[in-house]
Amino acid sequence: MTAVPLWEVFVRPRRGLSHQHVGSLHAPDATMALRNARDLYTRREEGVSIWVVPAASITASSPEERDAFFDPAADKIYRHPTFYEVPEGAEHI
Amino acid sequence: MYGNDIPEQPGTAGLLDEVAAAERDLAGRDHDASADPTAYFDAVIAADGKIEPRDEMPEAYRKGLIRQIAQHAHSEIIGMQPEGNWISRAPSLKRKAILLAKVQDEAGHGLYLYAAAETLGIDRAELYRLLLAGKQKYSSIFNYPTLTWADVGAVGWLVDGAAIVNQVPLCRCSYGPYARAMIRICKEESFHQRQGYEILYTLATGTPEQKAMAQDAVDRWWYPSLAMFGPPDTDSTHSAQSMAWKIKRFSNDDLRQKFVDMTVQQAGVLGLVLPDPGLSWNEERGHWDYTQPDYDELFTVIKGDGPCNRERMAHRQAAWDDGAWVREAAMAYAEKKKVTT
Ligand SMILES: [Fe+2]
Ligand SMILES: [Fe+2]
Numbered sequence: 001m002t003a004v005p006l007w008e009v010f011v012r013p014r015r016g017l018s019h020q021h022v023g024s025l026h027a028p029d030a031t032m033a034l035r036n037a038r039d040l041y042t043r044r045e046e047g048v049s050i051w052v053v054p055a056a057s058i059t060a061s062s063p064e065e066r067d068a069f070f071d072p073a074a075d076k077i078y079r080h081p082t083f084y085e086v087p088e089g090a091e092h093i
Numbered sequence: 094m095y096g097n098d099i100p101e102q103p104g105t106a107g108l109l110d111e112v113a114a115a116e117r118d119l120a121g122r123d124h125d126a127s128a129d130p131t132a133y134f135d136a137v138i139a140a141d142g143k144i145e146p147r148d149e150m151p152e153a154y155r156k157g158l159i160r161q162i163a164q165h166a167h168s169e170i171i172g173m174q175p176e177g178n179w180i181s182r183a184p185s186l187k188r189k190a191i192l193l194a195k196v197q198d199e200a201g202h203g204l205y206l207y208a209a210a211e212t213l214g215i216d217r218a219e220l221y222r223l224l225l226a227g228k229q230k231y232s233s234i235f236n237y238p239t240l241t242w243a244d245v246g247a248v249g250w251l252v253d254g255a256a257i258v259n260q261v262p263l264c265r266c267s268y269g270p271y272a273r274a275m276i277r278i279c280k281e282e283s284f285h286q287r288q289g290y291e292i293l294y295t296l297a298t299g300t301p302e303q304k305a306m307a308q309d310a311v312d313r314w315w316y317p318s319l320a321m322f323g324p325p326d327t328d329s330t331h332s333a334q335s336m337a338w339k340i341k342r343f344s345n346d347d348l349r350q351k352f353v354d355m356t357v358q359q360a361g362v363l364g365l366v367l368p369d370p371g372l373s374w375n376e377e378r379g380h381w382d383y384t385q386p387d388y389d390e391l392f393t394v395i396k397g398d399g400p401c402n403r404e405r406m407a408h409r410q411a412a413w414d415d416g417a418w419v420r421e422a423a424m425a426y427a428e429k430k431k432v433t434t
Binding site for chain 2: 003004006023024025026028029032039040043044060062063064
C-alpha cells in the first residue's frame, strides 16, 4: 500500500487572527485531511477556519545554515526606531 | 466545569496553572548559533530552550524520545479499550455522550503524539508495526479490566489523575513538538479526571449498593494507578540521562508521592477509603506515608501476563486488520481523483 500522505494543519483561532500551525496528520486526500483536522484539532471550538497543506509541499530554511541565512539582518539595527536619538522637545514622533 | 456540580478538588487547578506557565515559556529563549552543532545542542539544553525537529541532536536523545513518545502514544490508543467497553452500557445518555467525548480525546492524544514522534524521523506505520509486533510497550494500567460502571469513574479519577501528574512536567520537556503536544493533552485531561470524580461522587452518595460498587472500583484501581509512575527510583533504568536532557523533570517516586498527597484529600471528600492501612500523615516529611504497589506484579504485567494483555493486543490487531479495506479504498479514490483532474 502507498504511504498515506502527511499534512500540516493551520487553524485561525478567531476572526481577526491569522492561521497558526497546530500540528500534522495523515490523510489520503485534501477533503479527508480537512475533516480529520476538524476532528483532531478543533474539538473544543479552537478555530473558525482551517488550512491543510501537504507536508511535502513545504520548503523550509535549513537549521544548519541558521547563522548565515539570518545574518544579513543582524547588523542592521538602524531598522528599529530605537536606533534613533530624538531631540528633547520633539513631540509625537 | 462542563455544567457538573461537584466539590472542588485541590491540586488540579494548580497543575493547570503549571500547564499555562509552560505554554508561556515555550518561546522567548533563542541562542547564538555556534559552529559546533553539539555545542549548540548542549547550550540549548543548559538554557532550558527547546530542541526542534531538524536540529542536530545526539542519536541517543532521538532514539530515547522516539521510544518514550511512541510508548506514550500507544498507551493513549490502547487506553481507549477499557473505557470503550462501557460506551454502549453507560447509565444515561448524558454519561454516554461524555464517555464518547473522553474516549475520542484519547484517540486525539494518540495522534498528537504519533505526529510528534514522526518529527524525529520515524513513520507512524512503523510505530504501529512495532506495537503489534510487541516490540514497543504501552502503559501497564490498561491491562486491567473495567468490571463495573464504577470502574469508569475510578479510571477517570485515578488513572487520568496519575497521568496528569506524570504529564504536566512533560509540558516543559526539552523537545519542542513533544512539549507542545503535552500542553494540548494536559488541557484536555482535566475534564477526564473530573468526569470520573463526578461519577464516583454520584455513586458514593447514592444507595449503599452504589457506594459499595464505587468502593470496590477504588480498591481495585488504587495500586495499579500507583504503579503507573514506574519502578522505584533505585530500579529505574532511563531516569538519569533523561533528567540530564530535561526530558524528564521529576523522579518516579517524587511524582508518585505528589499523586498520593493530592488523592488522599479527594478520597475523603468522596467518603471512600483508599485501600492502604499504612496511609498516614508524616508531619516531619510533610507528606503522606503509603504502601508501595507490588512491583513484581507491575513487571509481570509489563512482560505480557496481566489480566488483559492478550485481549488488548488481539483487539488492536483486529481493528488494524478490519480497517485495511477502508485505508486502501480511500487511497485508491485519492489516486483516481489525481489522475482525472
Ligand atoms: Fe490521554
Ligand atoms: Fe485522559
